[in-house]
Amino acid sequence: MAVEGVQQIRRMRGGAQSHLMLGTDGHAYVVKFQNNPQHPRVLVNELLATRLAKAVGLTVPTCEVVEVSEWLIKKTADLDLDFGNYRERCKPGLHFGSQLVGGLMPGQTADYLPEERLEEVRNLEEFAGMLAFDKWTCNANGRQAVFHKRTREKRYAATFIDHGHCFDAGEWRFVDAPLRGVYARNIVYRQITGWKDFEPWLSRIEALAADKLWEIMDTIPPEWYDGNAEELELLGERLLERRGRVRELITDFRESSREPFPNWERPLEERGTGRFAEPEWADTLHEGKFRGRLM
Template sequence: MKKKGGNIILNRIFPVRYLGKFKEGFSKPQLFEMNDGNTYLVKFKDNPQGTRVLVNDWVVGKLAQLLGLPVASFEVAYFSKSDFKKFPVLYRYGFTPGHQFASLLLKDCTGLWEPRINEEIVNRDALPGIIVFDYWVNNNDRDTGNVLLERLSDNKCYLHLIDHGLCFPGYALSKDMLKKVPMNLLKQPVHTWGVTQIDDPKSLMQFTEKVLALPSEQILSVINTIPDDWDVSSSEKKAMYQYLLSAKKALPILILKFIKKYFRD
């Protein structure tokens, strides 16, 4: 546990072995084995997309967990200056030491671009919640690469959510950009596919009620866990909090518009 500037980071993990650069990703994510024995895909501070993608990934992921959505496991990883000396490639990318965002690397997965037609998605009932949640956080990047299907046994697979860096206004997040909640329908391929998997559109409104019932104190608590060295000011945290409250109020209108468009019957 480490306390810095009033912000306490619990259960941090740290790197043990560098496994190389991940093959995809604008943020130049890197693969590391951590002290817990697992392999993680790590997004670093000062990556080409900026540190705000870490903020979005962390906050949106924690909110998804509160709502019981199948977001892939993630942690805060701490990379000290000595770790950077041990793995000098990190300096060459322009990254900086400190707290980083680490997502557990899932094995035997494919993106939704390779749907396993003959396999049953065992958590298909999460799809209404995924769509509603994406509207709450204004996720403009729920493409087929940000949903993973993990192979289980007996022709079954499990759906995981990853990569929430482009939620809110995106990685160029600022106080001014958080003042207005977008009221347009999102054009995301996963949502279009998800409609074909939903039996009753009422399930969308049911999950909307779940979001509306999420206590404001829990939302604020999540925002307050943002590591201090991700450089989010108190006024920016307040703006994010107010945005999420305003977006909650707008959510029923957006979901009714979504239902009207995609469930004409």
């Protein structure tokens, strides 16, 4: 069931030109509209990736489908999108909403911290888990995070946001590259000394049940993917196939010229053909197994 948007609060920064809106549940949502300047599929990417990240235990905002009425759009002069040489009214209907990190309550929120404060982030170890997730989902953008602390807290906590470029944004393909989907500053990876530091998130990705993926996909409004269930199912199948490649993709990043893990303790594994052993579930996945799942 969708949350109804009842008031626009302000415009937000970013390529999708989101609007901060108040919902009937009392929460503030960063809303991305179907007719955003990037691609309608970024709404699919946001909902799917956010809920998958939450399923493996990563710190992401709660997300909902937000319904914005034609009446509200007509009554709110600022609910539009800038396409450069013209402006377009936001489209009424069902859109993606991510709860505002920190909400509207007092506190401090930042999208940048100096290194001495970044090292003190309470859940800094989650950047390793998020790296595994971004490699799995082929995030074509740099990893985005915001940092929040309540008024009396001394240390910030990171929340991972903006998953619209997972699956290569509107392309829904997986073009892997070592430096894709990584945080801009190496300091967040300095504590990584081996595979144990990617746990428990890496093992949860590798063991994610297919039923959980399809359950999340069932919550995506068909208008976000133009009713093309076959392409969405293919995306799901590719994600399931990629569960066993995440270590390989992390290793490619580890061996890159960026040298992100200076404190890695173990020697490089013998990679052979460049593929890791397939997990036990791999032999149950065959071409077309899930075809028609969302029809």
